[in-house]
Amino acid sequence: MIFETHAHYDDEAFDEDRESLLNSLYEAGIEYVVNVGASIDTTKKTLELTEQFPFVYGAVGVHPSETAELDEEKFKWLKEAALLKKVVAIGEIGLDYYWDTPERQIQKEWFNRQMELALEVKLPAIIHSRDAAADTYDMIKAAGLKETGGVIHCFSYGKEMAKNYLDMGFYLGIGGVVTFKNAKKLKEVVEYAPIEQLILETDCPYLAPEPNRGKRNSSLNLIYVAKEIAALKSIPYEEVISITEQNAKTMYGIK
Numbered sequence: 001m002i003f004e005t006h007a008h009y010d011d012e013a014f015d016e017d018r019e020s021l022l023n024s025l026y027e028a029g030i031e032y033v034v035n036v037g038a039s040i041d042t043t044k045k046t047l048e049l050t051e052q053f054p055f056v057y058g059a060v061g062v063h064p065s066e067t068a069e070l071d072e073e074k075f076k077w078l079k080e081a082a083l084l085k086k087v088v089a090i091g092e093i094g095l096d097y098y099w100d101t102p103e104r105q106i107q108k109e110w111f112n113r114q115m116e117l118a119l120e121v122k123l124p125a126i127i128h129s130r131d132a133a134a135d136t137y138d139m140i141k142a143a144g145l146k147e148t149g150g151v152i153h154c155f156s157y158g159k160e161m162a163k164n165y166l167d168m169g170f171y172l173g174i175g176g177v178v179t180f181k182n183a184k185k186l187k188e189v190v191e192y193a194p195i196e197q198l199i200l201e202t203d204c205p206y207l208a209p210e211p212n213r214g215k216r217n218s219s220l221n222l223i224y225v226a227k228e229i230a231a232l233k234s235i236p237y238e239e240v241i242s243i244t245e246q247n248a249k250t251m252y253g254i255k
């Protein structure tokens with residue numbers, strides 16, 4: 001069955017039908033969901049979802065664009081949250097030079113602190129990296145994050161950078177963008193990377209794949225992502241589903 005490795009069901013876009021939508025996933029072939037925190041508030045909401053739904057696991061962390069809110073007290077809370085049973089990753093954390101706020105020094109400081117946390121609690125990291133390829137890779141390498149591993153979520157760089165992460169044992173998160181006609185670079189990366197290091201993600205409510213591009217995204221759309229990966233790699237759809245599920249279980253430590 002499908003493993004949804006990156007969703008934001010805490011988002012207000014799901015306020016009207018969150019419960020019925022999540023309860024419909026299993027019948028649609030989706031077995032697990034990891035809901036990903038992006039701030040202290042959304043991490044709290046993520047923890048609530050993991051309590052409410054048996055198949056929902058959580059990642060705790062603060063997105064680079066939200067790091068200005070962090071202080072020692074909040075970081076301490078995050079550390080405690082990381083120890084909860086259904087928390088399977090630290091994320092999403094990283095660098096975002098597209099929005100480029102707060103200033104890079106603040107983003108870097110909290111990226112480092114959260115990588116240290118991942119190493120301390122021995123959980124994989126979910127990395128968000130936008131327009132910050134070189135700095136992200138340098139910092140991950142310097143932090144020794146290879147030890148816990150993780151995923152480069154919504155991978156958006158080229159083959160060379162993909163190779164760097166694949167060599168370190170990281171997974172690449174593949175979502176709706178791979179179905180876009182103009183996503184030539186990402187299609188090349190998917191052709192190139194071993195299927196054993198790819199995982200399926202939506203980043204919902206954002207980034208819905210074709211044929212639903214522009215609409216609210218949900219895990220129900222992962223079939224289109226898996227179909228595109230199957231076509232690009234010339235392997236059966238079922239194989240994409242089962243191998244990426246196994247990859248996600250291995251990465252998140254879910255048996």
Ligand code: NI
Binds near residue numbers: 006008036092203
């Ligand atoms: Ni996300």
